[in-house]
Amino acid sequence: MAEEGTREPIIELVDVWKIYQMGEVQVKALRGLSLNIYPHEFVAVMGPSGSGKSTLMNMIGCLDVPTKGKVYLENRDISQLHESDLAQIRGQIIGFVFQTFNLMPGLTALENVMLPMTFQGTDRRDREKRGRNLLTLVGLGERMNHKPTELSGGQQQRVAIARALANDPDVILADEPTGNLDSKTGKEVMDMLTQLHEEEGKTIVMVTHDQRLSTYVERIIQIMDGKTTESLNHNRGGIEDDEI
Amino acid sequence: MIADFFTISMRDIWCKGIRSWLTMIGIFMGIAAIVSLMSLGEGLQNAMDEQFELLGYNIIYVMPGSSLVSMGTGTAKLDDYDLKIIKKIRGVELAGGLITKLAKVKFKDETAYILVSGVDPGSTQEILFDGTGIEILKGQKKFSESDRYKAFVGYELWAGNVFDKPVGVGDRITVNDKRFHVVGEISRIGNSQDDLSVYIPQETIKDIFGVEDDYMMIMARAKPSYDPEDVAEDIKKALRKDRGLDEGDEDFQVQTMKQMKDSVGIVLDGVQAVVIGIAFISLFVGGLGIMNTMYTSVLEKTQEIGVMKAVGAKNSDILTLFMIESGTIGLVGGVIGCLIGAGLSKTVEYIAVVELDQTLIKASITPELILGALAFSFIVGCISGVLPARQASQLKPVDALRYE
Numbered sequence: 201m202a203e204e205g206t207r208e209p210i211i212e213l214v215d216v217w218k219i220y221q222m223g224e225v226q227v228k229a230l231r232g233l234s235l236n237i238y239p240h241e242f243v244a245v246m247g248p249s250g251s252g253k254s255t256l257m258n259m260i261g262c263l264d265v266p267t268k269g270k271v272y273l274e275n276r277d278i279s280q281l282h283e284s285d286l287a288q289i290r291g292q293i294i295g296f297v298f299q300t301f302n303l304m305p306g307l308t309a310l311e312n313v314m315l316p317m318t319f320q321g322t323d324r325r326d327r328e329k330r331g332r333n334l335l336t337l338v339g340l341g342e343r344m345n346h347k348p349t350e351l352s353g354g355q356q357q358r359v360a361i362a363r364a365l366a367n368d369p370d371v372i373l374a375d376e377p378t379g380n381l382d383s384k385t386g387k388e389v390m391d392m393l394t395q396l397h398e399e400e401g402k403t404i405v406m407v408t409h410d411q412r413l414s415t416y417v418e419r420i421i422q423i424m425d426g427k428t429t430e431s432l433n434h435n436r437g438g439i440e441d442d443e444i
Numbered sequence: 445m446i447a448d449f450f451t452i453s454m455r456d457i458w459c460k461g462i463r464s465w466l467t468m469i470g471i472f473m474g475i476a477a478i479v480s481l482m483s484l485g486e487g488l489q490n491a492m493d494e495q496f497e498l499l500g501y502n503i504i505y506v507m508p509g510s511s512l513v514s515m516g517t518g519t520a521k522l523d524d525y526d527l528k529i530i531k532k533i534r535g536v537e538l539a540g541g542l543i544t545k546l547a548k549v550k551f552k553d554e555t556a557y558i559l560v561s562g563v564d565p566g567s568t569q570e571i572l573f574d575g576t577g578i579e580i581l582k583g584q585k586k587f588s589e590s591d592r593y594k595a596f597v598g599y600e601l602w603a604g605n606v607f608d609k610p611v612g613v614g615d616r617i618t619v620n621d622k623r624f625h626v627v628g629e630i631s632r633i634g635n636s637q638d639d640l641s642v643y644i645p646q647e648t649i650k651d652i653f654g655v656e657d658d659y660m661m662i663m664a665r666a667k668p669s670y671d672p673e674d675v676a677e678d679i680k681k682a683l684r685k686d687r688g689l690d691e692g693d694e695d696f697q698v699q700t701m702k703q704m705k706d707s708v709g710i711v712l713d714g715v716q717a718v719v720i721g722i723a724f725i726s727l728f729v730g731g732l733g734i735m736n737t738m739y740t741s742v743l744e745k746t747q748e749i750g751v752m753k754a755v756g757a758k759n760s761d762i763l764t765l766f767m768i769e770s771g772t773i774g775l776v777g778g779v780i781g782c783l784i785g786a787g788l789s790k791t792v793e794y795i796a797v798v799e800l801d802q803t804l805i806k807a808s809i810t811p812e813l814i815l816g817a818l819a820f821s822f823i824v825g826c827i828s829g830v831l832p833a834r835q836a837s838q839l840k841p842v843d844a845l846r847y848e
Contacts, residue, residue, distance in 0.1 A: 261754070263754060263841045263842040264840070264842040283759055284758045284759060284760070287753060287756055287759070287761075288756070288758070290754060290755070290841075291755065291756020296755065298751075302751045302754075302845070303751075304452075304752075306452070306455040306459050315755055316755040318445060318448045318449075319752070319758070319761055320756060321445055324448070367756070
């Protein structure tokens with residue numbers, strides 16, 4: 201945190217509001233939220249259900265734009281961008297890992313990993329080579345041609361992680377990445393994210409309500425009623441096997 | 445990238461299984477109908493053209509009656525006087541009459557009612573056997589002036605399709621109880637009416653039926669340097685003048701092969717247009733089927749669309765994916781439709797030839813027809829997919845991801 205004064209944030213939210221109109225009722229999901237996330241950080245966004253975690257993730261992930269306020273990604277204001285530009289940013293700068301894996305059921309593991317590169321127009325041979333490398337990296341070298349339904353939950357999430365890395369993004373957004381996994385597989389996934397953060401220097405933003413995962417991250421952003429309360433994490437070190 | 449999109453779309457179509465096939469039914473029914481009808485129509489047109497070609501474009505036919513329907517049934521007649529007028533016209537090289545009557549023809553112990561034509565050994569015979577593709581395959585090549593009770597038989601007779609046994613050169617038949625000696629076999633013309641006929645010398649038919657110069661038809665051959673259309677017009681004018689009739693009140697018909705071909709063509713085109721119109725309705729319904737399937741597909745795949753957008757797909761990518769999918773459904777439907785349509789028309793052709801001995805019905809399956817049908821089915825698929833694809837592409841990624 202001491203460095204933060206001298207570093208440029210990779211993600212910056214300034215007084216962000218998100219208001220949904222539900223019939224006659226206005227729901228304020230984010231209420232003037234501001235935060236900075238710096239390059240190579242591993243951050244957890246935590247908060248109770250309905251606190252605005254997912255809305256915050258959507259803003260950071262360029263999946264949605266704020267009603268009011270500014271969202272900067274690598275110093276670029278994305279709050280006014282057109283959908284095709286947002287798609288470009290999502291494809292190049294951000295890798296998503298979802299709670300429910302969200303793999304394409306009709307495609308094989310390898311094709312799923314190749315998909316983000318397809319949308320970036322990467323040459324087929326390069327795509328295939330990188331897809332194979334990434335699946336080998338996540339330990340699925342032997343299951344490249346399996347469809348998602350032929351893979352376990354943990355394996356599917358590993359395919360999703362490989363897919364998130366496809367275009368070598370700077371930021372990985374993980375939305376409850378262990379939410380649908382048993383604790384042993386969940387730990388494997390968290391170890392993989394930690395490895396990506398430490399060895400590849402990826403900025404990882406993880407949304408979770410699982411307090412045990414806080415031990416993996418450097419910083420916790422608590423969110424409550426659409427506003428943040430940040431805290432440093434002093435318990436970092438991961439979950440020991442005997443805690444599972 | 446399009447190739448990859450194509451692969452993804454094909455997977456989706458394959459994954460939908462029976463639903464994809466059911467969707468395609470509408471398309472391939474329409475395309476099958478179009479391909480079979482157009483190929484048969486085209487084939488029929490070609491066969492007719494061949495027929496007209498065979499009968500010669502420089503021959504002008506003059507028939508009694510004000511229309512083809514009333515031909516020979518009215519009181520109007522064509523006689524030797526008319527023949528003389530026609531022969532005098534500049535541009536007419538030869539002219540001859542044909543007396544045709546329905547007669548009782550007997551061969552061995554069997555009887556059949558057949559059109560018997562009396563051919564004048566001079567001009568009529570020359571126009572018939574020299575100016576056209578009709579020829580005597582076997583036996584004597586022409587009637588001589590002295591021939592009386594001799595006959596040429598058409599294809600249906602010598603092929604054995606009329607009587608139990610074929611009637612060939614050397615056989616004896618009776619026409620209205622008069623014995624005739626078969627001296628020639630006429631080449632196949634291609635339509636059963638012309639092929640089912642017996643030709644005898646004109647003087648003989650006059651004797652048998654007690655008629656003098658009651659022509660069923662007068663045939664005139666235009667001189668090579670004259671346009672048959674102009675000569676036909678001159679014949680019309682001359683006959684009209686002689687009969688004191690105004691234009692439009694004629695009690696005779698003058699037609700060239702070209703006019704006959706055109707009028708048959710108009711009828712054929714009309715029939716084809718109606719039937720193809722019905723096929724287009726089927727295609728329209730097929731298109732609606734594709735649209736329905738694609739809308740369902742958009743709903744089913746909303747979350748997948750969200751995921752694709754999350755990993756970098758632009759609106760245009762989603763639009764392209766869905767358009768390829770609907771276009772492919774149309775195209776595959778088109779391929780199956782072409783196969784079924786071609787099969788159908790070939791079956792009709794086979795039945796016509798083998799069962800009905802009818803060579804006029806031929807399936808003309810040209811590359812243009814197949815390519816046109818495929819392009820059309822693809823376009824129908826694409827058009828049907830436009831609205832669903834637009835809906836899919838404009839989904840907000842955040843809403844699509846949340847959709848369950």
